[in-house]
Amino acid sequence: MGYEKFNILKSTTVPLSIENVDTDQIIPARFLKATERIGFGENLFRDWRYNADNSIKKEFVLNNDTYNGKILLGGKNFGSGSSREHAAWAIYDYGFRCVISSFFADIFRGNCLNIGVLPVQVSSEFLNKIFECVFKNPKTELVVDLNTQKVNIPCLGISESFDINEYKKENMLNGYDDIDFLTNMKDTISEFAKNTPL
Amino acid sequence: MSKTLFDKVWDSHVVHEITNGPDVLFIDRHMVHEVTSPVAFLGLKNRNSEVLFPEKTFATADHNTPTINQHLPVKDPLSANQLKALEENSKLHGISYWGLGHEKNGIVHVVGPEYGITQPGATIVCGDSHTSTHGAFGAVAFGIGTSEVEMVLSTQCIMQPKPKKMRISINGKLSKGVTPKDVALFIISELSTSGATGYFVEYSGEVFREMSMEGRMTVCNLSIEMGARGGMIAPDNKTFEYIKNREFTPKKEKWEKAMKYWSTLYSDENAIFDKELFFDGNNIQPMITYGTNPGMGISISKGIPKAENQDGGVKTYLKSLNYMNYNEGESMLGKKIDFVFLGSCTNGRIEDFREFTKIVKGRKKACNVTAWLVPGSHKVEKAIKDEGLLKVLEQAGFELREPGCSACLAMNDDKVPAGKYAVSTSNRNFEGRQGPGSRTLLASPLVAAAAAITGEITDPRTLY
Ligand code: SF4
Numbered sequence: 001m002g003y004e005k006f007n008i009l010k011s012t013t014v015p016l017s018i019e020n021v022d023t024d025q026i027i028p029a030r031f032l033k034a035t036e037r038i039g040f041g042e043n044l045f046r047d048w049r050y051n052a053d054n055s056i057k058k059e060f061v062l063n064n065d066t067y068n069g070k071i072l073l074g075g076k077n078f079g080s081g082s083s084r085e086h087a088a089w090a091i092y093d094y095g096f097r098c099v100i101s102s103f104f105a106d107i108f109r110g111n112c113l114n115i116g117v118l119p120v121q122v123s124s125e126f127l128n129k130i131f132e133c134v135f136k137n138p139k140t141e142l143v144v145d146l147n148t149q150k151v152n153i154p155c156l157g158i159s160e161s162f163d164i165n166e167y168k169k170e171n172m173l174n175g176y177d178d179i180d181f182l183t184n185m186k187d188t189i190s191e192f193a194k195n196t197p198l
Numbered sequence: 199m200s201k202t203l204f205d206k207v208w209d210s211h212v213v214h215e216i217t218n219g220p221d222v223l224f225i226d227r228h229m230v231h232e233v234t235s236p237v238a239f240l241g242l243k244n245r246n247s248e249v250l251f252p253e254k255t256f257a258t259a260d261h262n263t264p265t266i267n268q269h270l271p272v273k274d275p276l277s278a279n280q281l282k283a284l285e286e287n288s289k290l291h292g293i294s295y296w297g298l299g300h301e302k303n304g305i306v307h308v309v310g311p312e313y314g315i316t317q318p319g320a321t322i323v324c325g326d327s328h329t330s331t332h333g334a335f336g337a338v339a340f341g342i343g344t345s346e347v348e349m350v351l352s353t354q355c356i357m358q359p360k361p362k363k364m365r366i367s368i369n370g371k372l373s374k375g376v377t378p379k380d381v382a383l384f385i386i387s388e389l390s391t392s393g394a395t396g397y398f399v400e401y402s403g404e405v406f407r408e409m410s411m412e413g414r415m416t417v418c419n420l421s422i423e424m425g426a427r428g429g430m431i432a433p434d435n436k437t438f439e440y441i442k443n444r445e446f447t448p449k450k451e452k453w454e455k456a457m458k459y460w461s462t463l464y465s466d467e468n469a470i471f472d473k474e475l476f477f478d479g480n481n482i483q484p485m486i487t488y489g490t491n492p493g494m495g496i497s498i499s500k501g502i503p504k505a506e507n508q509d510g511g512v513k514t515y516l517k518s519l520n521y522m523n524y525n526e527g528e529s530m531l532g533k534k535i536d537f538v539f540l541g542s543c544t545n546g547r548i549e550d551f552r553e554f555t556k557i558v559k560g561r562k563k564a565c566n567v568t569a570w571l572v573p574g575s576h577k578v579e580k581a582i583k584d585e586g587l588l589k590v591l592e593q594a595g596f597e598l599r600e601p602g603c604s605a606c607l608a609m610n611d612d613k614v615p616a617g618k619y620a621v622s623t624s625n626r627n628f629e630g631r632q633g634p635g636s637r638t639l640l641a642s643p644l645v646a647a648a649a650a651i652t653g654e655i656t657d658p659r660t661l662y
Contacts, residue, residue, distance in 0.1 A: 019514040020391060020491050024628040029607040033262060033276035035236035035283045047630050052616065075511065077392040080425065080491070081628060082607075083327040084234060085343035106395055106427055107327060110358070111343035165359060167219025177345065179245070182353040185214065185222065186250065189355055192213045193251065197459050198226045198320050 003116025079108025234325030304575020314444025546574030
């Protein structure tokens with residue numbers, strides 16, 4: 001499934017200043033019953049967004065009109081837990097294109113990169129600065145530049161670099177995915193398979 | 199050059215190395231289940247692609263299945279639809295499929311080893327994070343996302359950067375009442391849920407050498423809960439004994455040949471790890487969690503830690519205690535509980551049922567406790583009956599359910615109601631993991647059994 005190319009993203013943010021946000025919160029298991037990739041955004045953070053009777057939890061940040069944008073800010077160790085790609089789908093489907101945190105869980109990070117959500121890991125100091133700015137002024141825009149691998153807080157005039165491996169970067173800039181790459185290697189793979197011991 | 203066990207397995211599966219990019223890794227065994235595979239099969243269809251090696255993929259239905267009346271049609275239409283999709287996709291692509299009611303059906307990480315699909319030195323993936331379980335056999339096994347499930351189906355490879363390597367060595371002897379689950383919960387409480395992120399872990403030392411294969415599976419299963427991609431233990435005679443003569447393990451000359459390869463699978467003496475940790479097995483006590491991530495665990499007789507002593511944010515910590523309705527400093531012993539769940543790919547194997555039964559034998563289940571005893575597979579279910587455990591359990595007031603993931607993720611009807619407490623032998627105590635508003639305390643089968651009998655958190659060693 002293709003995704004939007006990612007180049008430079010200038011956007012306001014939604015600040016979720018909680019640590020260890022796990023994939024069961026991002027999308028609870030009971031919403032994993034679909035056989036197609038549709039409608040996951042509606043259930044993003046379902047149990048934090050809605051009460052059991054489906055009424056809205058006003059205090060949750062996604063329900064607060066003050067904050068919106070294509071960037072989700074999360075506390076340390078974002079996305080721990082299950083391998084469900086549905087978590088990344090829900091984030092994408094809701095409209096986010098980038099998650100910024102000071103630390104990501106491995107599988108979640110990989111899933112994001114595979115479906116076109118850019119996980120941006122910054123230092124905890126820088127993350128705190130972003131949170132502060134956004135809480136002070138919800139209209140604060142960030143600039144995430146994949147080309148130069150920098151996040152910029154224009155109102156403070158500061159920026160920080162982030163890591164991404166070259167290959168994944170190329171993919172995201174062009175909207176490619178790994179399957180295209182692997183499909184072109186099928187002959188080599190079949191050759192390799194002949195010599196595997198198991 | 200000296201290599202770690204992990205290096206040996208990983209390196210020998212690299213089809214292609216991309217400079218500044220991931221490795222193209224060949225996958226020997228691929229397990230699929232109904233929840234994370236439908237979109238992958240759909241992707242295959244949209245790309246007009248086929249499954250490259252159908253004989254290397256195995257499908258079982260487990261996550262989204264009822265644990266009673268499995269012979270009847272599945273009531274929930276969405277679940278039924280997902281199960282049907284797996285069956286149809288498996289048939290269409292010639293993948294072996296162990297659906298509901300099939301004698302080999304069970305939780306993906308329980309049946310893999312039972313039928314010898316899991317083998318030392320193999321690369322094994324599944325769209326489920328607890329695929330790390332298979333590392334107990336010296337395999338490199340880890341969970342993948344749905345895009346990657348599609349990659350494996352269509353090309354038998356995935357693209358992954360090679361993780362760093364960590365070794366956790368525990369020597370000494372475990373005292374009575376201390377199980378592999380406690381060892382794992384202890385390690386996670388020391389490392390936190392992100393302490394091994396970016397690493398692949400090898401467990402070594404006397405404690406793991408002495409451990410049964412079931413116990414090793416429990417430990418490797420929980421590797422993901424400290425953030426590790428996976429965990430593994432070098433295969434030894436115990437491993438070979440376990441897998442010998444299972445349906446999918448090699449036979450005769452092929453076995454001899456495989457044994458030659460398997461006997462090379464250990465970390466060389468001078469192999470270098472990016473990180474090494476050491477713990478003393480003598481100090482580990484029965485554990486229990488009190489919060490909303492598996493790192494929030496303590497020795498059962500200790501008090502709930504103070505917020506100020508937490509490395510993570512105080513705010514997050516207090517939010518978690520608030521969710522559990524617990525306070526700093528309180529003792530866990532004596533806390534009332536409502537549910538007990540024995541099962542999951544962490545502790546749903548025969549050994550776990552044996553341990554549980556030991557405690558409840560000759561006693562009665564507390565009236566205020568609802569207990570779900572869910573075997574990990576039909577094979578486990580059969581053993582429970584054949585070994586006479588079922589009788590003992592029934593005499594103590596317990597019932598046995600049919601196999602599946604059940605309350606581990608509560609996708610089916612096995613949901614703990616909001617606000618209720620469940621002592622669970624599964625692997626995650628996240629908010630709402632066992633049903634919206636549910637409160638989970640992770641523990642060993644022994645602690646679960648003790649709680650089921652007394653209706654409150656009890657040190658199982660007092661019931662021996
Ligand atoms: S038992 Fe739980 S952790 Fe294991 S495979 Fe099933 S849902 Fe995943």
